[in-house]
Amino acid sequence: MVAEVVPGWRPSGTLDALQELVDVAAQVPQEVARRAGLSTSELHALRHLSGGAMGPVDLARALGVTSAAASGVVDRLAGRGHVERRPHPDDRRRTEVVLTDSGSHEVAVRLAPMFAELARVDSELGPDEQAVVERYLRGATRAMKAVL
Amino acid sequence: MVAEVVPGWRPSGTLDALQELVDVAAQVPQEVARRAGLSTSELHALRHLSGGAMGPVDLARALGVTSAAASGVVDRLAGRGHVERRPHPDDRRRTEVVLTDSGSHEVAVRLAPMFAELARVDSELGPDEQAVVERYLRGATRAMKAVL
DNA sequence: ATCTGATTGCTAAGTTGGTGAGTGACATTA
DNA sequence: TAATGTCACTCACCAACTTAGCAATCAGAT
Numbered sequence: 001m002v003a004e005v006v007p008g009w010r011p012s013g014t015l016d017a018l019q020e021l022v023d024v025a026a027q028v029p030q031e032v033a034r035r036a037g038l039s040t041s042e043l044h045a046l047r048h049l050s051g052g053a054m055g056p057v058d059l060a061r062a063l064g065v066t067s068a069a070a071s072g073v074v075d076r077l078a079g080r081g082h083v084e085r086r087p088h089p090d091d092r093r094r095t096e097v098v099l100t101d102s103g104s105h106e107v108a109v110r111l112a113p114m115f116a117e118l119a120r121v122d123s124e125l126g127p128d129e130q131a132v133v134e135r136y137l138r139g140a141t142r143a144m145k146a147v148l
Numbered sequence: 149m150v151a152e153v154v155p156g157w158r159p160s161g162t163l164d165a166l167q168e169l170v171d172v173a174a175q176v177p178q179e180v181a182r183r184a185g186l187s188t189s190e191l192h193a194l195r196h197l198s199g200g201a202m203g204p205v206d207l208a209r210a211l212g213v214t215s216a217a218a219s220g221v222v223d224r225l226a227g228r229g230h231v232e233r234r235p236h237p238d239d240r241r242r243t244e245v246v247l248t249d250s251g252s253h254e255v256a257v258r259l260a261p262m263f264a265e266l267a268r269v270d271s272e273l274g275p276d277e278q279a280v281v282e283r284y285l286r287g288a289t290r291a292m293k294a295v296l
Numbered sequence: 297a298t299c300t301g302a303t304t305g306c307t308a309a310g311t312t313g314g315t316g317a318g319t320g321a322c323a324t325t326a
Numbered sequence: 327t328a329a330t331g332t333c334a335c336t337c338a339c340c341a342a343c344t345t346a347g348c349a350a351t352c353a354g355a356t
Contacts, residue, residue, distance in 0.1 A: 014270050014278050015263075017285035024292045025170040030212055031296050039313070057333060064178055069314055071335055076313095093322045093333045115163075117291035121284065122162050129280045130162050136273065136281045137165035143265035144172045148179050187342070205304060217343055219306055224342095241304040241351045 018140060032110045038080075041065065045073050046082060046099065046107050053096045055088070082106060166288060180258050186228075189213065193221050194230060194247065194255050201244045203236070230254055 033043040041063055048054070048062045060070035074097050077083040082103035088094035099107075125133060181191040189211055196202070196210045208218035222245050225231040230251035236242035247255075273281060 012267070012270055012278075013282045014273070014285065015266060017282045017289065018266065021285050021289045021292075022170070022173040024289050024296075026174055027212055028292050028295060041313075055333070056335085064175060065313090066315060067334065068316080068336080072313070074334095091323070091333085095334065114292060114295045117294055118163060118166065118288060119160070121287035121291050122160055124287070125162070125280070125284065129284075130160075132273070132277045132280050133284045134161045134165045136269065136277075137162065137169050139269035139272070140266060141165065141169045141172050143269050144169075144176050144262060146265055147176060147262045148172075189342080203304070204306085213342090214344065215305065216307080216345080220342070222305095236304095239304085239352070243305065
């Protein structure tokens with residue numbers, strides 16, 4: 001796609017596959033969120049919260065939006081019972097946003113099938129192959145981070 | 149992140165790296181679009197159009213939005229001189245949206261650095277390693293498509 | 297040749313989810 | 327203790343989407 005327009009380009013199956021992966025990976029949250037009746041930001045918020053509680057501002061940073069927007073996200077998720085606000089024990093400015101059972105259930109139900117498939121793909125790799133793939137993925141991630 | 153909530157999960161460096169890659173890859177267009185003074189949809193449209201001309205409806209499908217939204221995207225891109233509408237030679241219903249020089253320049257300037265870096269990462273792989281990586285990427289893509 | 301249905305691209309109106317600015321409460325540093 | 331910074335929030339505003347519906351055009355069946 002970009003090949004025609006970027007000078008000094010050599011076609012590569014790997015890069016082509018990477019582009020397709022990234023494209024599809026971007027569509028998945030859209031579709032999953034639609035089915036769950038959530039916005040993509042709400043879904044991503046649930047995903048991030050599944051790794052542990054965090055405040056609205058942390059969420060804002062993770063989602064790449066303003067704290068005002070994150071406030072709204074938490075409002076809507078709380079309204080659906082997917083998360084709960086609780087006061088931070090040590091810092092009384094903060095609010096901890098905690099995933100409820102309903103919230104983690106939502107994440108599990110919607111994303112588990114995909115992760116199961118990904119795990120299967122993963123298991124088809126030998127140990128040395130896994131190392132190669134991981135090195136490539138980390139490298140590609142670094143390359144992308146470089147333009148941020 | 150999702151590990152805690154998906155039953156029967158085994159930690160894997162590959163999957164972890166994949167998740168990080170996908171997350172970062174989703175942030176890149178946001179940031180690049182911001183710098184270019186475009187919406188993410190507009191940037192993605194430019195990217196898709198760099199592979200060849202297409203109509204607003206095709207664009208809508210590629211972007212995952214309605215044709216009404218795609219109409220607006222083309223309007224705004226045309227307003228900035230990045231694309232041009234021209235009548236389709238054979239089908240008089242259709243409009244072909246064509247990238248202008250300004251448009252392809254925009255794509256090249258904004259995305260070339262990242263692709264250069266990605267090509268470098270790619271070039272560090274041996275031929276057999278490339279095959280392994282590509283097979284994994286294609287497999288992961290199929291796994292994601294399965295939930296769409 | 298004409299009817300039917302599908303497709304394309306668009307407009308209009310309404311909804312949504314975001315930003316920017318600003319506030320009060322609290323924490324941290326000088 | 328004063329100054330500065332951080333957190334979570336509200337408010338007004340706006341960009342970009344949606345749904346609904348339109349006229350023009352095409353393709354297939356009759």
